[in-house]
Amino acid sequence: MVVAVPYLLEVTTDAKGVTLKDQLIAYAASLPKAELHLHIEGSLEPELMFTLAQRNHTDIPFKSVEEVRAAYSFSNLQDFLDIYYQGMSVLNTEEDFFDLTMAYLNRVRTDNVRHTEIFFDPQGHTERGVAFDTAIGGILTALSLAKKQFGMTSKLIMCFLRHLPEEGAINTLHAAEPWLDRIDGVGLDSSELGHPPSKFERVFKAARERGLKLAAHAGEEGPPDYVYEALDLLHIDRLDHGNRSLEDDALVKRLVSEQMTLTVCPLSNLKLCVVDDMTAHPLKKMLDLGLRATVNSDDPSYFGGYMNDNFAAVITALDLCQDDIKTLAKNSFRGSFLSEGEIRAHLAAIDLFQ
Ligand code: ADE
Ligand code: ZN
Numbered sequence: 001m002v003v004a005v006p007y008l009l010e011v012t013t014d015a016k017g018v019t020l021k022d023q024l025i026a027y028a029a030s031l032p033k034a035e036l037h038l039h040i041e042g043s044l045e046p047e048l049m050f051t052l053a054q055r056n057h058t059d060i061p062f063k064s065v066e067e068v069r070a071a072y073s074f075s076n077l078q079d080f081l082d083i084y085y086q087g088m089s090v091l092n093t094e095e096d097f098f099d100l101t102m103a104y105l106n107r108v109r110t111d112n113v114r115h116t117e118i119f120f121d122p123q124g125h126t127e128r129g130v131a132f133d134t135a136i137g138g139i140l141t142a143l144s145l146a147k148k149q150f151g152m153t154s155k156l157i158m159c160f161l162r163h164l165p166e167e168g169a170i171n172t173l174h175a176a177e178p179w180l181d182r183i184d185g186v187g188l189d190s191s192e193l194g195h196p197p198s199k200f201e202r203v204f205k206a207a208r209e210r211g212l213k214l215a216a217h218a219g220e221e222g223p224p225d226y227v228y229e230a231l232d233l234l235h236i237d238r239l240d241h242g243n244r245s246l247e248d249d250a251l252v253k254r255l256v257s258e259q260m261t262l263t264v265c266p267l268s269n270l271k272l273c274v275v276d277d278m279t280a281h282p283l284k285k286m287l288d289l290g291l292r293a294t295v296n297s298d299d300p301s302y303f304g305g306y307m308n309d310n311f312a313a314v315i316t317a318l319d320l321c322q323d324d325i326k327t328l329a330k331n332s333f334r335g336s337f338l339s340e341g342e343i344r345a346h347l348a349a350i351d352l353f354q
Contacts, residue, residue, distance in 0.1 A: 032114045035113050035296055038298065041299075042300065050065065056092045058092070077220065077221050080299070088125065097134065101118070101138065105152060109152060118157065120159065126175070155213075160172060161189065163191040169200060169203040184337050188230075197230040214236045215263075218241065219242045223244060223247075242264070243269065243275075252289055252291065263335070265310070267304055267313055283318060292331050292335055294328060329350050
């Protein structure tokens with residue numbers, strides 16, 4: 001039987017009417033995966049927002065969960081960031097950060113995420129009077145518990161807010177000093193346009209000297225030049241988003257030859273109007289060009305889905321085959337900050353899936 005769907009000329013179904021796409025979505029869901037681009041503050045679900053607001057007697061400008069969800073309509077990155085920073089105001093105690101992190105870990109466990117590399121935004125908290133130690137303490141306790149309770153491994157990446165001066169990032173690195181044995185890397189996030197990677201050259205150099213891994217958001221809204229700066233001035237180990245790299249053939253060639261991992265976030269790209277439509281998403285093209293692309297959720301509570309929802313969205317809209325999906329799952333471990341031995345073990349586990 002053949003069924004017409006908007007993005008494919010035809011899709012075959014089996015006797016029960018299960019389409020090939022349904023099978024691919026189930027296959028992607030079943031695979032072990034790593035998540036490499038996840039802002040823990042962006043996993044704050046409206047229900048938890050209300051619970052924490054009540055617990056801490058914090059005012060929030062919403063009357064119901066439905067009202068919060070209705071406010072999640074964005075035309076660009078800045079639109080989202082305004083509401084994202086507002087949402088954080090309910091996070092005040094170590095217990096709040098623990099509950100937030102535990103909720104994410106429990107949720108993605110059901111998506112077969114076996115390893116996660118979590119961003120957090122310390123300046124989003126210290127700027128409003130919440131201590132660095134309060135935020136990181138709660139997050140780390142949850143990460144340890146997830147390892148003990150269900151074997152999920154993790155890395156923690158501390159992001160600098162690029163709309164603030166570099167001095168704030170340097171102060172944040174100093175505040176992190178007592179925790180550096182439990183912080184794996186630094187990242188660069190927030191408003192991209194007008195805040196190029198070059199603004200953070202000194203603090204990235206200091207982080208590199210401390211043995212930290214380096215990631216940066218670049219090419220989400222910013223031009224290919226920002227990706228060059230992240231590579232040449234910040235010396236990143238991983239590129240967050242990187243979509244606009246595709247506008248520059250020489251840059252693509254370089255990213256392929258350096259086997260740079262791109263942490264691509266399909267539902268985020270749709271919600272922030274980086275793409276007009278999921279059928280226009282560049283993920284398939286990235287794979288075809290040989291780029292080491294991965295699938296991630298970015299801020300799942302705000303963008304409408306966790307890891308497997310992102311896979312389902314791209315499988316539905318794009319012409320991904322089973323090999324592409326396997327490559328995406330393998331890339332998530334190849335691009336992780338796990339050891340070579342750990343990566344090898346995860347790749348072998350993926351090979352057991354048919
Ligand atoms: N902070 C949280 N999500 C972000 C994104 N998608 N881009 C930049 N900064 C962010
Ligand atoms: Zn992000």
